[in-house]
Amino acid sequence: MAERTVRADARRNRAVLLQAAAEAFATGGLGVPLDEIARRAGVGAGTLYRHFPTKEALFEAVVHDRMQNLIEAAQALRKADDAGPALFELLDRLVAEAGPKKDLVDALVGAQVDVHARLGGMGAQLREEIQHLLTAAQRQHAVRADITVGDLMALISGLLLALHGNGNHHAADPQRMLAVLRDGLSAVR
The missing domain is CATH 1.10.357.10 (Tetracycline Repressor, domain 2)
Incomplete structure (x- = not known):
């Protein structure tokens, strides 16, 4: 059960990161720092880098x-x-x-x-x-x-x-x- 929760959290984090990134890139282009995207997504930088190196x-x-x-x-x-x-x-x-x-x-x-x-x-x-x-x-x-x-x-x-x-x-x-x-x-x- 704990493994399913981790997977669900990972999928949720990935989806939240993608949404935050889409919005950030649409307004700020390539110049948006990854830390800013992580902040907008409400996750830590480590979570962002695990999904997107x-x-x-x-x-x-x-x-x-x-x-x-x-x-x-x-x-x-x-x-x-x-x-x-x-x-x-x-x-x-x-x-x-x-x-x-x-x-x-x-x-x-x-x-x-x-x-x-x-x-x-x-x-x-x-x-x-x-x-x-x-x-x-x-x-x-x-x-x-x-x-x-x-x-x-x-x-x-x-x-x-x-x-x-x-x-x-x-x-x-x-x-x-x-x-x-x-x-x-x-x-x-």
Whole structure:
């Protein structure tokens, strides 16, 4: 019984650390000290280091969790009767997660962590789930038939880049950008 309690505590600590890290990285980027993340999580630094020996390992775990959540959401949406709204719901979720996720990926790349090698399989899995939703929406005539998953991924990438802006212009309005994307994807009736 005591072993189960230790395991449950370890799982709880890991989950609390990941949540605290996700919030800290979203606002403070790579510069957030690990001790600050441990403090926010309400655990000691030793607990953090037992779960995540480096800051890069913690970043990777946060990105992994976000990707896994998106994959699971896409898989759940595949069961929807109306595939068009299901596809757009996933796009809404991708955009909602884009801000902190992009910061984390940028930080990982800047920290010399090869995100593509470590998380590329998850990216491929998410793309496959998007393909299923797109195909189902096209079969129901909710989305243009001439759009490929490559087209959609390029549109999503462009939208996410626009949301972050750069030194030359301000970030775009996410809801307006999504509305334009929905309009462009919708099948002409």
